[in-house]
Amino acid sequence: xxxxxxxxxxxxxxxxxxxxxxxxxxxxxxxxxxxxxxxVIGLGNIVAPVYPRSAIKLMxxxxxxxxxxxxxxxxxxxxxxxxxxxxNGEPQHVAAVRSMLGKAxxxxxxxxxxxxxxxxxxxxxxxxARGEPPRRIHNNCSGKHAGMLAAAMHLGLERRGYVRxxxxxxxxxxxxMAEMTGTDLTTDRCGIDGCSVPTWAAxxxxxxxxxxxxxxxxxxxxxxxxxxxxxxxxxxAHPFMVAGSGRFCTRVMEAxxxxxFVKTGAEGVFCAALPDRGFGVALKIDDGASRAAETLMAxxxxxxxxxxGKARAAVETLARQPVTDRNGNPVGEMRASAELRAxxx
Amino acid sequence: xxxxxxxxxxxxxxxxxxxxxxxxxxxxxxxxxxxxxxxVIGLGNIVAPVYPRSAIKLMxxxxxxxxxxxxxxxxxxxxxxxxxxxxNGEPQHVAAVRSMLGKAxxxxxxxxxxxxxxxxxxxxxxxxARGEPPRRIHNNCSGKHAGMLAAAMHLGLERRGYVRxxxxxxxxxxxxMAEMTGTDLTTDRCGIDGCSVPTWAAxxxxxxxxxxxxxxxxxxxxxxxxxxxxxxxxxxAHPFMVAGSGRFCTRVMEAxxxxxFVKTGAEGVFCAALPDRGFGVALKIDDGASRAAETLMAxxxxxxxxxxGKARAAVETLARQPVTDRNGNPVGEMRASAELRAxxx
Numbered sequence: 079x080x081x082x083x084x085x086x087x088x089x090x091x092x093x094x095x096x097x098x099x100x101x102x103x104x105x106x107x108x109x110x111x112x113x114x115x116x117x118v119i120g121l122g123n124i125v126a127p128v129y130p131r132s133a134i135k136l137m138x139x140x141x142x143x144x145x146x147x148x149x150x151x152x153x154x155x156x157x158x159x160x161x162x163x164x165x166n167g168e169p170q171h172v173a174a175v176r177s178m179l180g181k182a183x184x185x186x187x188x189x190x191x192x193x194x195x196x197x198x199x200x201x202x203x204x205x206x207a208r209g210e211p212p213r214r215i216h217n218n219c220s221g222k223h224a225g226m227l228a229a230a231m232h233l234g235l236e237r238r239g240y241v242r243x244x245x246x247x248x249x250x251x252x253x254x255m256a257e258m259t260g261t262d263l264t265t266d267r268c269g270i271d272g273c274s275v276p277t278w279a280a281x282x283x284x285x286x287x288x289x290x291x292x293x294x295x296x297x298x299x300x301x302x303x304x305x306x307x308x309x310x311x312x313x314x315a316h317p318f319m320v321a322g323s324g325r326f327c328t329r330v331m332e333a334x335x336x337x338x339f340v341k342t343g344a345e346g347v348f349c350a351a352l353p354d355r356g357f358g359v360a361l362k363i364d365d366g367a368s369r370a371a372e373t374l375m376a377x378x379x380x381x382x383x384x385x386x387g388k389a390r391a392a393v394e395t396l397a398r399q400p401v402t403d404r405n406g407n408p409v410g411e412m413r414a415s416a417e418l419r420a421x422x423x
Numbered sequence: 424x425x426x427x428x429x430x431x432x433x434x435x436x437x438x439x440x441x442x443x444x445x446x447x448x449x450x451x452x453x454x455x456x457x458x459x460x461x462x463v464i465g466l467g468n469i470v471a472p473v474y475p476r477s478a479i480k481l482m483x484x485x486x487x488x489x490x491x492x493x494x495x496x497x498x499x500x501x502x503x504x505x506x507x508x509x510x511n512g513e514p515q516h517v518a519a520v521r522s523m524l525g526k527a528x529x530x531x532x533x534x535x536x537x538x539x540x541x542x543x544x545x546x547x548x549x550x551x552a553r554g555e556p557p558r559r560i561h562n563n564c565s566g567k568h569a570g571m572l573a574a575a576m577h578l579g580l581e582r583r584g585y586v587r588x589x590x591x592x593x594x595x596x597x598x599x600m601a602e603m604t605g606t607d608l609t610t611d612r613c614g615i616d617g618c619s620v621p622t623w624a625a626x627x628x629x630x631x632x633x634x635x636x637x638x639x640x641x642x643x644x645x646x647x648x649x650x651x652x653x654x655x656x657x658x659x660a661h662p663f664m665v666a667g668s669g670r671f672c673t674r675v676m677e678a679x680x681x682x683x684f685v686k687t688g689a690e691g692v693f694c695a696a697l698p699d700r701g702f703g704v705a706l707k708i709d710d711g712a713s714r715a716a717e718t719l720m721a722x723x724x725x726x727x728x729x730x731x732g733k734a735r736a737a738v739e740t741l742a743r744q745p746v747t748d749r750n751g752n753p754v755g756e757m758r759a760s761a762e763l764r765a766x767x768x
Contacts, residue, residue: 094711097612098612099472099474101690101711102690102710103709190750191749191750192748193749199540199548203548203551267443267444268442269446270752272749272754345446346447363710364448364710365449367711367712370710403616403617403618404536404538404618405537
């Protein structure tokens with residue numbers, strides 16, 4: 079579609095109230111592409127390059143499936159779900175990453191993602207109580223890294239340095255994403271992600287276009303289509319593996335099943351594919367806040383997801399949440415702004 | 424000063440880069456008032472009402488000092504610093520709150536602030552290891568609450584319900600803040616803070632004006648002036664008590680001593696008084712992010728604080744910080760925006 083003039087500031091999409099006032103405001107941009115490849119919602123600047131961070135792990139995992147590595151190493155659906163995860167480092171996540179590495183003849187020492195403490199208090203405290211430091215296997219990206227390593231092994235690539243932007247595996251991922259977004263992904267728009275792999279910036283509209291293809295298979299070859307469907311099915315069957323206890327992605331997909339694939343990324347990015355409706359969604363909160371990205375994604379799912387009954391109720395809960403004091407009393411709320419509601423109406 | 428037309432969006436004040444791109448942007452407003460009571464910097468909308476949250480704990484503690492309660496109960500300087508703190512719930516903080524309560528003939532059960540886990544992993548894990556739930560005394564506001572209770576006891580006020588906006592203690596605090604900000608503080612602009620006490624909204628410019636008086640004593644009676652100086656001296660002598668290990672307020676005041684009083688509040692609010700220079704500062708990040716409020720405050724202190732040598736170097740470190748991946752490699756930075764640098768030049 080032809081783009082209207084780019085506004086100087088993205089619109090307020092999520093607001094947090096306290097008493098009678100709006101206390102805080104999050105601005106952001108949202109792109110939704112439909113099954114024909116048309117941009118049906120473009121709120122804010124959707125042509126500026128955006129680092130997708132972890133929101134596109136599904137695409138980063140395609141070589142693992144498409145190369146035949148997942149079959150050769152006998153990865154389970156739970157492990158495939160983990161290969162596209164930003165997990166909490168809970169015991170089940172860590173055990174499954176260890177299993178993936180073992181199946182590919184690899185070990186924790188091969189991971190190049192840097193150490194990270196588990197997300198939950200109980201898991202952090204269990205480590206501290208054993209006097210152990212956080213390790214690479216606890217990194218929220220360790221499932222993705224285990225999958226990248228398995229793909230590199232199967233493809234006969236050098237495993238050391240698999241995180242470098244010029245490594246053949248990362249170049250293969252770049253080419254896949256360039257094709258699916260319809261964007262040149264160039265090194266002057268390449269950052270290094272928190273787990274040390276490259277993150278290639280593309281317009282939000284391009285990421286939404288890619289996720290519309292994830293939803294529908296449109297313009298994709300049979301192998302890619304099959305690989306994407308396999309990942310979507312694996313995640314729908316194991317939503318715990320893609321995030322963890324209490325996490326937004328897990329809660330949404332526990333509620334929606336295969337009707338929505340949603341994936342969070344750092345700095346306020348979120349992507350989704352809605353297979354039943356044929357929509358691809360990409361959004362970015364200007365200031366990087368996860369609370370706003372989640373609220374915005376929940377509002378989009380309510381508006382576009384075709385959800386009903388319990389699934390709809392579960393997602394509505396995430397789209398409008400009370401702010402409470404530490405005594406548990408409601409003192410305000412986090413909700414979609416009027417401008418966002420109008421755009422989604 | 425006459426106000427220019429209010430812009431529709433506050434300017435970007437802090438930006439986070441990754442690779443060659445700006446990845447995230449924080450907008451906000453900043454007011455600086457000088458020793459004559461003039462607004463010398465007004466960036467963004469400084470006339471809209473802002474909940475000051477914990478950034479004005481110094482003013483909430485004035486009845487404790489002015490009533491004579493602190494003297495009667497023999498509070499130490501460390502305990503007075505704690506009465507204006509948002510502390511980490513570290514063992515020293517918890518012990519000092521218990522001491523304050525004991526001196527006033529009160530107990531943990533009198534606190535009405537709601538329970539909260541300590542901020543640091545080691546303290547959270549120590550609680551969990553003992554099988555104990557978080558308690559009210561661990562609440563980051565428990566020092567303030569102990570001070571409010573001590574003041575209420577000394578003034579012969581009902582202690583139950585001391586957090587309610589119509590309690591005489593809260594009305595006394597409201598009157599003090601109305602006077603110092605030059606603003607009517609009304610119940611239609613009164614929210615409930617996370618610790619259940621009222622938070623009264625006033626323009627950012629009003630909060631900056633109040634903190635200019637905190638810096639200079641201008642327009643204040645002798646008792647108030649003495650009370651403020653006593654609190655400022657107590658905090659300068661015990662910066663650990665006002666926040667805790669690794670915290671921004673503690674790090675800044677360890678470096679600057681009495682040259683800067685800085686206090687953070689939730690949802691991206693920060694206030695400061697610079698006694699040597701006679702400035703009062705109030706700022707609010709639109710989206711509520713602490714990382715941006717801290718970066719903005721550090722930039723303001725570098726520009727206005729008259730800091731030199733080690734103190735300046737320590738604050739400069741906080742005004743421009745590397746973003747690293749989990750391997751510790753620099754991948755970007757968090758820094759003042761060009762628009763902010765121009766406003767502070």
